[in-house]
Amino acid sequence: MSEIAEEMRRRPDRGEVATYIPELARADRQAFGLAVIDADGNLAAAGDSETPFSVQSITKVFTLTLALGKIGDRLWQRVGREPSGNPFNSIVQLELEKGVPRNPFINAGAIAVTDAILSGHEPREALGEILRFLQFLAEDSTITIDERVAASEKRTGFRNVALANFMKSYGVLDNPVDYTLGVYFHHCAVAMSCRQLAMAGRFLAHSGRNPSTGLLVISPERARRINAIMLTCGHYDGSGDFAYRVGLPGKSGVGGGILAIAPGTASIAVWSPGLDAAGNSHLGRLALERLTKRMGWSIFGE
Amino acid sequence: MSEIAEEMRRRPDRGEVATYIPELARADRQAFGLAVIDADGNLAAAGDSETPFSVQSITKVFTLTLALGKIGDRLWQRVGREPSGNPFNSIVQLELEKGVPRNPFINAGAIAVTDAILSGHEPREALGEILRFLQFLAEDSTITIDERVAASEKRTGFRNVALANFMKSYGVLDNPVDYTLGVYFHHCAVAMSCRQLAMAGRFLAHSGRNPSTGLLVISPERARRINAIMLTCGHYDGSGDFAYRVGLPGKSGVGGGILAIAPGTASIAVWSPGLDAAGNSHLGRLALERLTKRMGWSIFGE
Amino acid sequence: MSEIAEEMRRRPDRGEVATYIPELARADRQAFGLAVIDADGNLAAAGDSETPFSVQSITKVFTLTLALGKIGDRLWQRVGREPSGNPFNSIVQLELEKGVPRNPFINAGAIAVTDAILSGHEPREALGEILRFLQFLAEDSTITIDERVAASEKRTGFRNVALANFMKSYGVLDNPVDYTLGVYFHHCAVAMSCRQLAMAGRFLAHSGRNPSTGLLVISPERARRINAIMLTCGHYDGSGDFAYRVGLPGKSGVGGGILAIAPGTASIAVWSPGLDAAGNSHLGRLALERLTKRMGWSIFGE
Amino acid sequence: MSEIAEEMRRRPDRGEVATYIPELARADRQAFGLAVIDADGNLAAAGDSETPFSVQSITKVFTLTLALGKIGDRLWQRVGREPSGNPFNSIVQLELEKGVPRNPFINAGAIAVTDAILSGHEPREALGEILRFLQFLAEDSTITIDERVAASEKRTGFRNVALANFMKSYGVLDNPVDYTLGVYFHHCAVAMSCRQLAMAGRFLAHSGRNPSTGLLVISPERARRINAIMLTCGHYDGSGDFAYRVGLPGKSGVGGGILAIAPGTASIAVWSPGLDAAGNSHLGRLALERLTKRMGWSIFGE
Structure with a gap:
């Protein structure tokens, strides 16, 4: 993870910060954060994972x-x-x-x-x-x-x-x-940090249940279905490409954040303000591509 | 499986057979077939699983x-x-x-x-x-x-x-x-039967490899990516709904067939000529919804 | 003219009154007015030509x-x-x-x-x-x-x-x-009556000049050009049909009014609240069709 | 007329010759022809008015x-x-x-x-x-x-x-x-020359009648209506602009020709192969604008 964060920090291609909301244009293009929470509640984090950003x-x-x-x-x-x-x-x-x-x-x-x-x-x-x-x-x-x-x-x-x-x-x-x-x-x-966002997404990775409290937020079927909508629609006109490259349900925001779900395994949040042409975090998507490949988390097969 | 086939046989709602290709209009609306092949090559089949149909x-x-x-x-x-x-x-x-x-x-x-x-x-x-x-x-x-x-x-x-x-x-x-x-x-x-179609789809369920011969048809990454495209684009304007309800990569044809892939687990083919408004097999989709729910095969979580 | 007004009064087909603005829905479907003012300022009027309506x-x-x-x-x-x-x-x-x-x-x-x-x-x-x-x-x-x-x-x-x-x-x-x-x-x-509207349109029929005062409202070229835009765009998606049937520059409103210009000859206003499918006055268009045919006023030839 | 032809010959802005039909791409960008035939059958011509071009x-x-x-x-x-x-x-x-x-x-x-x-x-x-x-x-x-x-x-x-x-x-x-x-x-x-084209268009200028033979080609009403369609639809997505600038019914072709009708007055053909962005003859439109202004032929007023 810190390896991925390190690679992302060094890359010169960072996309463009959203400018149509003036406040967002102030975001630091150099920022990069990543947080992963597994089924046992273990947190792995790298980079600016505690910095709040506009989740949009x-x-x-x-x-x-x-x-x-x-x-x-x-x-x-x-x-x-x-x-x-x-x-x-x-x-x-x-x-x-x-x-x-x-x-x-x-x-x-x-x-x-x-x-x-x-x-x-x-x-x-x-x-x-x-x-x-x-x-x-x-x-x-x-x-x-x-x-x-x-x-x-x-x-x-x-x-x-x-x-x-x-x-x-x-x-x-x-x-x-x-x-x-x-x-x-x-x-x-x-405004939320990567850690807060990954925490909030846990119920989608665990059949609608908060794994720490065991409380059911929504039914398992509904959790699956929200994941399905994230996969098909979560990245605007880049949803097909995100599914193709990353292979996880995810939802992006123009603030540069992405929440991704590895069903049964992990809730993941990544943040980097530079966006690609489709309006999704450029380095965020790239980091998730690296991560799922390395971990074998794609829902489409090993 | 035979239970699902039985339910499908009895349902009065069967959709409409495609008529825009005259030859397809001859299809038997009562037909229903299902074939599932697992990682070990075991075949489970029900209904008209050996009848060839136009895969389109x-x-x-x-x-x-x-x-x-x-x-x-x-x-x-x-x-x-x-x-x-x-x-x-x-x-x-x-x-x-x-x-x-x-x-x-x-x-x-x-x-x-x-x-x-x-x-x-x-x-x-x-x-x-x-x-x-x-x-x-x-x-x-x-x-x-x-x-x-x-x-x-x-x-x-x-x-x-x-x-x-x-x-x-x-x-x-x-x-x-x-x-x-x-x-x-x-x-x-x-023209292929459900059994033939499920056989042909095995490499997508098994990381690009034919599980019986062990031969690599395509790379694991490419297999995952084809599955991703099947999920986001496989059912025309009903792709979102198929992902939402069935939760598997799949591809339909106006002949009434659907090939669905449970990554790592099974290759599935179903056939019933009656189509829904989006042009996908009505009972085929319903049967897959029943099957994935019962087997816990959705890629979006249990 | 009174003949045309009479025919319009008797016709059973009256179109539908606009309902999307609640106040307009109150309009009297039986109303019909017509006013024509020639180059010498003579007014010919028939029907409800003095009743103000929403010109829209x-x-x-x-x-x-x-x-x-x-x-x-x-x-x-x-x-x-x-x-x-x-x-x-x-x-x-x-x-x-x-x-x-x-x-x-x-x-x-x-x-x-x-x-x-x-x-x-x-x-x-x-x-x-x-x-x-x-x-x-x-x-x-x-x-x-x-x-x-x-x-x-x-x-x-x-x-x-x-x-x-x-x-x-x-x-x-x-x-x-x-x-x-x-x-x-x-x-x-x-709100204007047919007479008021026909008065207001005179400058378009007379090269930009108010024929009674002789004052130039706009240049002759600009008057021609406004007429051209009225002809090509004056009746929404029914502009082609209006040009085809009536053959005069015109502008309609959902209140049921139409202002039409016979260049060099007359300024014409007609009103009947019932609209056709394209949102233009049904009887208004019909009355103008009768009028221009009878008078030989079409700009596209005798 | 020869004045207009002269001005057109000298202008450096000539538009672009259509290239999507290879044969048309061979046309001479320097060519310019104009022919006008009045109600008495008098022909006024200038430039390359006898050269046949693809009327398209x-x-x-x-x-x-x-x-x-x-x-x-x-x-x-x-x-x-x-x-x-x-x-x-x-x-x-x-x-x-x-x-x-x-x-x-x-x-x-x-x-x-x-x-x-x-x-x-x-x-x-x-x-x-x-x-x-x-x-x-x-x-x-x-x-x-x-x-x-x-x-x-x-x-x-x-x-x-x-x-x-x-x-x-x-x-x-x-x-x-x-x-x-x-x-x-x-x-x-x-392939027709400007003169031939202007001859062919006479019936539209004269209420459906061939003015030299007196024979009725179509009814007066139909002639008016064809003129109306030429005005609203004759220049593709530049029809509004042509009506605004020239003020005559007209039909253009990608070969660079335009047929224009001054109802009751004249049939006009112009040709210059260079096209504007909307696919209509650049100098042809300009020449017609000059001509109608000078002659007071606009159907939208003097």
């Missing part, structure tokens, strides 16, 4: 889990589960499909999921619930929202405002657009 | 394997590996992406792969090579092409002629369109 | 005129002048063309034009300027904005909010989205 | 006329009359609209029109009929097909083969694809 779209995994827990399979009436085959914030497919987003991991889909969580509550309550869920999963009450990032997204997130209003015009959102977007912009702005 | 798009797995063996990763210059997010014969995406098909399992992609296999040879030779490869994998020299199906496809395959000419206009095909399409229409018309 | 998109003709007067041909950097070939509120084309609307008569284009008028002013001032321009053209200071319609559009215009934010994300709008949309929703809610 | 898409005007004469308004069941809003050989819109082309002047539409003319005849007969119709309109039996151009198109017209097969897959074409395309490739390869 990675929270979509946890809001999906929460929404499925709240309204169950009715969620699939307002969001699909097919790969999108278009860049992550595309509005074209949304029009062709009458406002129903293709999957919960593109922005439109995650907004629809947020709307389902919000249903009937104040934005503040919904946001509190999401944050407490993350703290509970990571067993760490210090996880917070970076208000500057949230404000930055709100100020510049015209594309997301467009997506939400577009879905609203098709009747796909129940709550006032401002409420849903308020919660969405904030939960994308959660 | 399932050959795309084997032509992909063959083309990768011939020209290696250069293949990825003329075909992508991202899910398509559009119905299987869509020409829209092909225009947006300048004639480069999204993946080798949509028709356009498979035509591009066929063109790569054909390169520099007579259609007859290329077709012979594909057929011998299937016979070698299945250890069965009786596998043949159903000439009536091939003729039927050639007579009515206007959409595929359009796709091929469209790619040709972008310079993506090297050979005369008629040559490439001739080979394509014929290899889609190969 | 017809104001786009006047805001285009105003914007061209303000910033000239620089306007064409932020909006095109090609027919859209897609329903009037389509966002697909907007994405393919990086936020630059195809023409000033689709909603997105009219929002961009409104943004150009607003530039550097308070919404209230810009709105006042538009209203005064309409009053000046129609020589009628009683023209006002229907506040209930404006409020209704603001409350339900999610699609337009989506379009505006989408353009903003591409940097096509200069002003705060709320400002631009506020002006847009209000100027679409102007 | 301009024949679509005449095949449309022929097809309307043969099957009347039933033609509109297989082809629309709305501007396409996409480049001229786009297949995207064709898929969205189930194989029915948007208008008779995009390639797909002209292929559908050709299919209607062919109906029930041998390709050779249909082609003879088209050629005789052109000779009759131009009163010139020397007009012929350039066989080298036809052969060149056939050899390289993969995109058109794709379009035709695509429509065939939707059942929009009645005849064998090869027959329809054979006629299509040949009638696009007709």
